[in-house]
Amino acid sequence: MKKWLTIALFIFSSSVLFAQKSVKMHPVIDTAKAKWGKIKIVNGTAMTSSNDIVENINLSKDYSLLVTAIEDAGLTQTFKSKGPITFFAPTNQAFSKLPAGEMDTLLKPSHxxxxxxxxxxxxxxGKLTVKDIQRKINANKGEATFRTIAGVILTAKIDVNRNIILIDENGGESVISNFDIQQSNGIMHIVSSVLVPKTKVL
Structure with missing residues (x-):
């Protein structure tokens, strides 16, 4: 009886050991990474590096105004292109800081x-990480300039709280609140305010 009990315990222990080894060899998280790429939670939404900029901002209602603006401006294919593009994405809350009625006017076909x-x-x-921006700021004595796709300059500096501040042509400031969100066609940073260039004279 003792002999059979010993054999049974050996078989049970071996089965448990085999099961434990098999779980370690096939972790679920590795499968997810291989399929979806790098995942980052942005304002409660999981954005993945296998998506392009347009696909990722479409995942969250916090960027519904930005999605509409991109579509109405005829820029959907630009932000779905191969890139790479560095994009400073304003949330709906950032758009709400614009003067009353300004966004409604901009969304009209005539504008x-x-x-x-x-x-x-x-x-x-191109692709600029936060570290890339910081290096350029430090190399230029506290302030760096970047030429945007619009053809005009955007300025960056670091404040006393170590935040990166973007300064538009009108002196308006916007904080990079979430950064280095990898996209299949570049990289995205979330900004707290809409960046407004000076009116272009034709």
Missing amino acids: KYDLNYLITYHAIA
Whole structure:
């Protein structure tokens, strides 16, 4: 009886050991990473590096105004292109800081050019991480400038709280509140305010 009990315990212990080894060899998280790429939670939404900029901002209702602005400005294919593009994405809350009625005006078909100019002011050709921006700021004695896709300059500095502040052509300031969100066609940083270029004279 003792002999059979010993054999049974050996078989049970071996089964448990085998099961434990098999779980370690096939972790679920590795499968998820291989399929979806790098995942980052942005304002409660999981954005993945296998998606392009347009696909990722479409995942969250916090960027519904930005999605509409990109579509109405005729820029959907630009932000779905291969890139790479560095994009400073304003939330709906950032758009709400604009003067009353300004966004409604920009969304009218007659203001498509102005809307396009505004949105492309939030984009830079190439891929710039926060560290890249910081290095350029430090190398230029506390202030760096970048040429946007709109063709005009955006300035960056670091404040006393170590936040990166973007300064538009009108002196308006916007904080990068979430950064280094990898996209299949570049990188995205979330900003607290809409960046407004000076009116372009034709």
